[in-house]
Amino acid sequence: MPVALTLRFIRRELGNRFAGSFSGGLWAVMQPLLQLAVYSLVFVHIFKARVPGADAPGYVPFLVTALWPWTAFAEAILRSTTAIQDNAALIGKVALPREVIVVASVCASFAIHISGFVAIVVILGLTGQGVSLGMLPLSLVLYVPLFALALGIALVCASIQVFVRDLIQALGQLLPLLMFGAPIFYDRTLLPERFRAWLDLNPFTFYAESFRALLLHHGSVDAVHVGMALATAILCLLFGHWLFRRLDAHFEDFL
Amino acid sequence: MSDVLIEARGLGKAYPKVHRSSDRLRALGRLLFKGADADRISVLRDVDLEVRRGESLGLIGANGAGKSTLLKLVTGVLTPSTGHVRVNGEIGALLELGAGFHPEYSGRDNIVMAAALHGISGAELRRRLPGIIEFADIGRYIDEPVKHYSSGMVVRLGFAVIASLKPDLLVTDEVLAVGDESFQKKCVKWMQDYLADGGTLILVSHSMYHIQKLCRHACWLRDGEVAMIGDVFDVTQAYLAWHERKAAPDVTTDNADRHNVEFSVLDIELNGSAGLQPLLLERGDTLRLSARFRSRDGRVPCVAVGIIRADGTPVYGVSSDMDGHVPRQSAPNEYACDLQFPDLPLLPGSYTVRVHPMDPEGVRVFDTLERGVTIRGATREFGLVQLAHRWDAGAGEVAR
Numbered sequence: 110m111p112v113a114l115t116l117r118f119i120r121r122e123l124g125n126r127f128a129g130s131f132s133g134g135l136w137a138v139m140q141p142l143l144q145l146a147v148y149s150l151v152f153v154h155i156f157k158a159r160v161p162g163a164d165a166p167g168y169v170p171f172l173v174t175a176l177w178p179w180t181a182f183a184e185a186i187l188r189s190t191t192a193i194q195d196n197a198a199l200i201g202k203v204a205l206p207r208e209v210i211v212v213a214s215v216c217a218s219f220a221i222h223i224s225g226f227v228a229i230v231v232i233l234g235l236t237g238q239g240v241s242l243g244m245l246p247l248s249l250v251l252y253v254p255l256f257a258l259a260l261g262i263a264l265v266c267a268s269i270q271v272f273v274r275d276l277i278q279a280l281g282q283l284l285p286l287l288m289f290g291a292p293i294f295y296d297r298t299l300l301p302e303r304f305r306a307w308l309d310l311n312p313f314t315f316y317a318e319s320f321r322a323l324l325l326h327h328g329s330v331d332a333v334h335v336g337m338a339l340a341t342a343i344l345c346l347l348f349g350h351w352l353f354r355r356l357d358a359h360f361e362d363f364l
Numbered sequence: 365m366s367d368v369l370i371e372a373r374g375l376g377k378a379y380p381k382v383h384r385s386s387d388r389l390r391a392l393g394r395l396l397f398k399g400a401d402a403d404r405i406s407v408l409r410d411v412d413l414e415v416r417r418g419e420s421l422g423l424i425g426a427n428g429a430g431k432s433t434l435l436k437l438v439t440g441v442l443t444p445s446t447g448h449v450r451v452n453g454e455i456g457a458l459l460e461l462g463a464g465f466h467p468e469y470s471g472r473d474n475i476v477m478a479a480a481l482h483g484i485s486g487a488e489l490r491r492r493l494p495g496i497i498e499f500a501d502i503g504r505y506i507d508e509p510v511k512h513y514s515s516g517m518v519v520r521l522g523f524a525v526i527a528s529l530k531p532d533l534l535v536t537d538e539v540l541a542v543g544d545e546s547f548q549k550k551c552v553k554w555m556q557d558y559l560a561d562g563g564t565l566i567l568v569s570h571s572m573y574h575i576q577k578l579c580r581h582a583c584w585l586r587d588g589e590v591a592m593i594g595d596v597f598d599v600t601q602a603y604l605a606w607h608e609r610k611a612a613p614d615v616t617t618d619n620a621d622r623h624n625v626e627f628s629v630l631d632i633e634l635n636g637s638a639g640l641q642p643l644l645l646e647r648g649d650t651l652r653l654s655a656r657f658r659s660r661d662g663r664v665p666c667v668a669v670g671i672i673r674a675d676g677t678p679v680y681g682v683s684s685d686m687d688g689h690v691p692r693q694s695a696p697n698e699y700a701c702d703l704q705f706p707d708l709p710l711l712p713g714s715y716t717v718r719v720h721p722m723d724p725e726g727v728r729v730f731d732t733l734e735r736g737v738t739i740r741g742a743t744r745e746f747g748l749v750q751l752a753h754r755w756d757a758g759a760g761e762v763a764r
Contacts, residue, residue: 111483113485113486114480114481114483117476117477117480117485121466121469198464198466199466200441201441202459202464203441203457203464203478203481204439204440204455205481269392272388272392272395273388274385274388275385352396355395355396356392356395356396358443359391359395359443361436361441362379362380363380363382363388
């Protein structure tokens with residue numbers, strides 16, 4: 110994978126997303142902050158949402174620590190699904206390793222949302238919301254398997270989208286389903302006992318709970334779940350890579 | 365000892381037929397599970413090609429003959445359906461217009477991107493950037509989005525990037541056709557220097573002038589197959605002759621009862637050969653024509669001979685009565701004549717020799733028999749025949 114070329118594509122991708130906006134890169138920081146203001150208004154002051162438990166964290170840090178990784182994950186998949194299709198003109202004229210386009214798209218989404226995540230966690234930590242800032246570097250390590258998982262899914266979606274153009278429509282419906290099927294807006298303990306184990310079928314559940322365990326000391330994650338999550342991410346990436354390689358040669362025929 | 369830069373064996377490309385969206389789903393299934401490959405449109409078949417380092421190959425053919433597809437296979441943009449192609453070097457390709465420029469970005473940004481695609485960035489790029497911008501020579505447009513460019517400006521930019529890369533192999537598809545006169549000259553000059561430095565070129569053009577100027581070999585693609593490959597002059601002449609024949613009015617002589625008419629042609633020999641294959645001659649050779657005629661009533665025919673270019677343009681025509689020649693009798697009711705064209709001035713190309721017997725008064729034409737003649741040779745002169753000419757070095761005689 111040519112690194113310089115990937116970096117160039119990432120820069121272009123970032124440029125694309127903020128091109129035409131008056132504040133440019135500043136928007137990357139403003140957007141999550143505004144979103145946070147909206148969520149705290151709606152959930153805390155209107156819904157009066159509370160996290161159950163004696164020494165439970167406040168609802169805003171509870172939401173933020175899982176919602177930001179989710180946004181990075183979901184946006185990376187959604188945007189990179191059409192990455193090959195959007196670059197059809199380039200693919201038809203220049204021979205290049207096409208994974209670069211998908212990788213760059215996923216990287217750009219993660220770059221934007223990780224910086225937003227860091228900004229918000231730091232603000233929450235400094236304003237005394239019960240976030241342990243010391244665990245922030247460790248929590249960022251969690252983004253590595255999450256990135257691998259997202260890239261694997263993105264490679265599958267991007268290559269299938271070339272053939273079946275309906276995929277992007279279906280994803281627009283599937284991703285919110287996956288979001289509400291993970292403990293992002295709620296805690297696992299709020300579910301009836303018999304449904305709780307079902308959450309583990311959702312690959313994002315591990316990440317939502319791990320970010321909270323690290324940053325808020327809310328709940329815990331055992332080694333079995335870590336191992337399963339790592340295996341899922343690696344298998345997903347390998348499968349995505351295999352599928353992309355297999356279909357790659359035929360993209361030009363269908364674009 | 366020149367090494368092979370491009371090697372293609374049995375190269376073919378077929379596109380899947382995709383009419384409805386369900387076809388796309390089926391195609392995906394087939395690709396994933398290795399099913400039988402149904403419905404495909406073949407655009408290129410069985411192309412064997414070998415280009416050595418330092419060679420220049422012109423690719424010619426009618427629209428839709430598969431030229432662009434072949435280039436895309438060579439550059440790796442397309443994956444072959446059959447056969448394989450191997451390129452031992454770095455390729456700079458300018459396929460169709462644009463070379464993959466993004467319409468929303470400025471010319472400068474697109475140069476940076478295009479350079480990155482060829483593995484150039486950082487300091488190396490900063491060093492080359494001024495040269496690229498100067499070569500493109502599109503003034504203030506360099507900082508405008510490419511979508512506001514004229515097609516000529518896009519090509520200028522694309523060529524400028526490729527020119528700065530100095531790749532092992534340069535592949536260009538109809539690039540010169542869009543640029544204006546001065547840019548064309550600049551490109552041709554650059555390509556000549558590039559070839560002189562040992563570069564390898566594959567050029568697609570509909571301009572035989574450019575092909576002959578820049579290439580030593582040519583490959584003619586017809587309906588997805590190689591029709592002819594070899595010396596540039598031989599191939600371009602054959603190609604042009606094919607076009608001329610396509611444009612020529614169909615001369616089908618109704619020969620059903622030609623032996624019952626008053627006069628008919630029995631046979632023609634060109635330079636002693638009676639076969640139906642076109643006679644191959646070099647310019648300046650002698651063309652000797654021998655023809656035998658049958659005369660129903662024993663009268664002596666008058667013989668007309670014409671030379672026509674493959675597209676039907678008459679070059680020269682003469683008849684025996686004009687020169688006061690009388691065909692000799694070779695047998696009862698049979699006459700023969702021999703005619704020579706020494707030092708033939710025809711320019712390289714395909715021609716047809718037609719022989720007609722006429723009544724003794726030279727008024728009515730009774731029959732037609734024709735044979736092809738191909739003049740070989742390398743020349744960039746235009747027209748049908750070489751006229752005697754002389755360039756005078758008359759500088760000293762200018763009137764004061």
